[in-house]
Amino acid sequence: MAEIPISIAEIPVHLLIDDGGAAERVRQHYAAFLDEGGQPPALTLSVVVRAGARFVPIEPGPWIMNITHQAGQITFESYLEAGEADLNKGTGQVVMAPEGSLENVLRVLYAWLCLRQGGLLLHAAGVIRNGKGYAFFGPSGAGKTTTTRLSQGIAQTLSDDLVIIRRMNGRYILYGVPFRGEMAEAPRLHAQAPLTGLFRLRQAQRHAVVPLTPAEGVAELVAAAPFVVADPAAAAELINVCGALTAAVPVRALHFRRDAGFWSMIDASV
Amino acid sequence: MQAYNLYPAPHPQTAGRVIDGEAVLLLAETNEIQVLNPVGSRIFELADGQHTLAEIASILTEEYNVDFHQALADVSEFVQQLVDSQVLVLYDQPRTGP
Numbered sequence: 001m002a003e004i005p006i007s008i009a010e011i012p013v014h015l016l017i018d019d020g021g022a023a024e025r026v027r028q029h030y031a032a033f034l035d036e037g038g039q040p041p042a043l044t045l046s047v048v049v050r051a052g053a054r055f056v057p058i059e060p061g062p063w064i065m066n067i068t069h070q071a072g073q074i075t076f077e078s079y080l081e082a083g084e085a086d087l088n089k090g091t092g093q094v095v096m097a098p099e100g101s102l103e104n105v106l107r108v109l110y111a112w113l114c115l116r117q118g119g120l121l122l123h124a125a126g127v128i129r130n131g132k133g134y135a136f137f138g139p140s141g142a143g144k145t146t147t148t149r150l151s152q153g154i155a156q157t158l159s160d161d162l163v164i165i166r167r168m169n170g171r172y173i174l175y176g177v178p179f180r181g182e183m184a185e186a187p188r189l190h191a192q193a194p195l196t197g198l199f200r201l202r203q204a205q206r207h208a209v210v211p212l213t214p215a216e217g218v219a220e221l222v223a224a225a226p227f228v229v230a231d232p233a234a235a236a237e238l239i240n241v242c243g244a245l246t247a248a249v250p251v252r253a254l255h256f257r258r259d260a261g262f263w264s265m266i267d268a269s270v
Numbered sequence: 271m272q273a274y275n276l277y278p279a280p281h282p283q284t285a286g287r288v289i290d291g292e293a294v295l296l297l298a299e300t301n302e303i304q305v306l307n308p309v310g311s312r313i314f315e316l317a318d319g320q321h322t323l324a325e326i327a328s329i330l331t332e333e334y335n336v337d338f339h340q341a342l343a344d345v346s347e348f349v350q351q352l353v354d355s356q357v358l359v360l361y362d363q364p365r366t367g368p
Contacts, residue, residue, distance in 0.1 A: 215292030219305045222296055235285035235296040243289055 002027075007035035008106075009164035009175035009192075011113050014041040015102070019049035026102060032190040033178050042113055043085060045092045045105075053097040055082040065104055069112065069230035076108050085109055087116060107179055110164070111227040115234065118241055119166035123224045125181075126158035126174050127151050133174030133193035134266065135163055136254065137224045138201040143256065145182045147201060150260045160186050162226075165195055165245065172249055195249050197270045200224075204255035207262040209269040217251030218242040274327070274342055276360040278349050279319030284357050288315050295357055304357070309334070313348055317358050319365025323349060 002023035004015040012035050017023040027034070055077045056064050066077045072088040080100030085092030094105055111121040124137035125144035134155070136147045148160035158174065161181025166173055172195040178188045200212065200220045212220065221242040222229070229235050252269060256262040280286060286295040293311035295304040306314055312333070316326045326349075327342035334341075352358040 213290060213292055213305075215289045215294045215305050215311075218287075218289055218294045219303045222294070223303050229296060229298055229301050232283055232285050232298045235298045236287070239285055239287045239294055239296060243287060243294075246289075 004030070005035040005041065006030045006033045006178075007037065007039065008033055008110055008177055009114065009119065009166055009173075010168070011110065011117065012037070012039045012041045013106070013109070013113075014044045015047055016044065017047040017049070019047075019098070022047070022049045022096075022098065029103075030178050032188070041090065042117075043087065043090050043092055043109060045083075045085065045094060045109070047094045047096065047102065049098055049100075050095055051098055053080060053082075053095055053100070055079065063104075065108060065227075067108060067227060067230055069228075069234055071233070072116075074109070074112055076105060078104055081105050085112075087112060103179060107162070108227045110177070111225070114164055114166065115228050115237060115241060117166065118244070119164060120221070120225055120238075120241055120245065121162060121164050121177075121227070122221065123161065123226055124163045125160045126163035126176060127155035128158060128174075128191060128193040129155035129263075131193055132196035132270075133158075134197040134199070135165065135174055135195065136199050136201050137221070139224070142201040143203050144201065146258060147254075147256065147262070148183055148186065150258065151263070154260055154263055156189070156191070157183075157186050158189050158191060167244070167248075171195075172245060197266055198245075198249045198251050199254035199266070200251060202253050202255045203257070205257055206255065207257060207265045208255040209265045210253040210255060212251050212253055214243070214246050214250070217246040220251060221245065273346060273360075274324040275322050276362060277319050277322055277364050278317035278326075278353070278358045278360055279365045280314075280317065281356045281359050286314060286357070297356060299356070302355075304355075310348060313345055314352070314357070317349065317352075319361065 081096040083094035124135040125148040145160040158176035160183040164175040174195040176189040293306040293314040
């Protein structure tokens with residue numbers, strides 16, 4: 001049994017993997033996020049690798065992850081991986097096929113772990129510029145990868161798809177995550193910066209930064225938070241977390257065209 | 271029972287919060303998100319299981335200086351829309367809990 005401690009957004013998770021080959025692949029994939037701090041884990045996840053494991057029929061169509069949640073008890077099931085976690089006890093189990101991956105399992109679990117700690121896993125591009133963190137969020141096709149590419153040479157890329165935002169010591173911090181987006185060359189940095197700008201992306205003919213009302217900002221953030229709207233209690237908690245975030249870092253709409261000129265609008269707005 | 275004596279209250283599958291006068295609603299079953307305008311948000315705020323439709327209309331009559339009968343008609347129509355979209359439920363008795 002290999003024990004692999006990782007830490008994403010300062011939330012430690014220990015992976016106990018019963019297969020040497022799978023453990024080595026996980027160790028390499030999350031090399032930048034291995035936790036050497038010795039912090040007690042928020043979750044210890046036992047991983048059983050089982051040849052031939054299948055849970056959801058593989059058919060053409062959108063990627064499927066069936067999730068249930070009730071008072072900290074989560075079940076999840078995808079094509080090649082399935083399991084459960086008790087976030088109150090900090091334990092969980094996964095069964096996966098040798099060709100499976102923990103990536104989507106960890107996305108789901110971290111989404112819930114973040115929410116329980118007043119944070120948010122957000123569908124957003126994240127960059128750091130001059131020591132300040134900026135998140136550009138929206139659904140697929142909104143322009144996350146585009147704004148990330150346009151920011152190269154201007155800002156350090158954290159991710160073109162997912163970031164974590166957490167309140168730490170009285171301020172919100174933008175964290176990089178190891179999860180892949182569309183941009184294969186994105187480095188998936190284990191880095192963080194104070195969150196300075198929070199922008200809902202809208203493709204347009206000209207650059208503009210447009211304020212949103214706090215309620216509009218919350219609604220946009222809720223829509224961009226994957227996995228965690230599984231029951232009314234979680235939905236209420238998600239709204240509260242997004243409400244607290246928008247009170248500290250207002251959400252704005254970034255109307256942008258396909259050049260890096262939007263940064264001058266951002267610089268003028270924050 | 272007349273419809274205006276019914277008590278609207280949040281649907282058990284809906285989470286909502288009024289932020290700076292605007293209600294953000296999240297329907298857990300469908301993941302649908304709605305933001306209500308200020309008057310709609312005030313109605314949602316008053317739809318707490320403790321006020322009848324008539325009482326809500328009466329409050330709006332004072333707050334917005336509008337005719338009571340028009341307010342009652344508007345509140346009834348709007349609440350019915352929220353009932354249809356599973357944001358609210360109508361009860362024939364006051365609600366004392368979730």
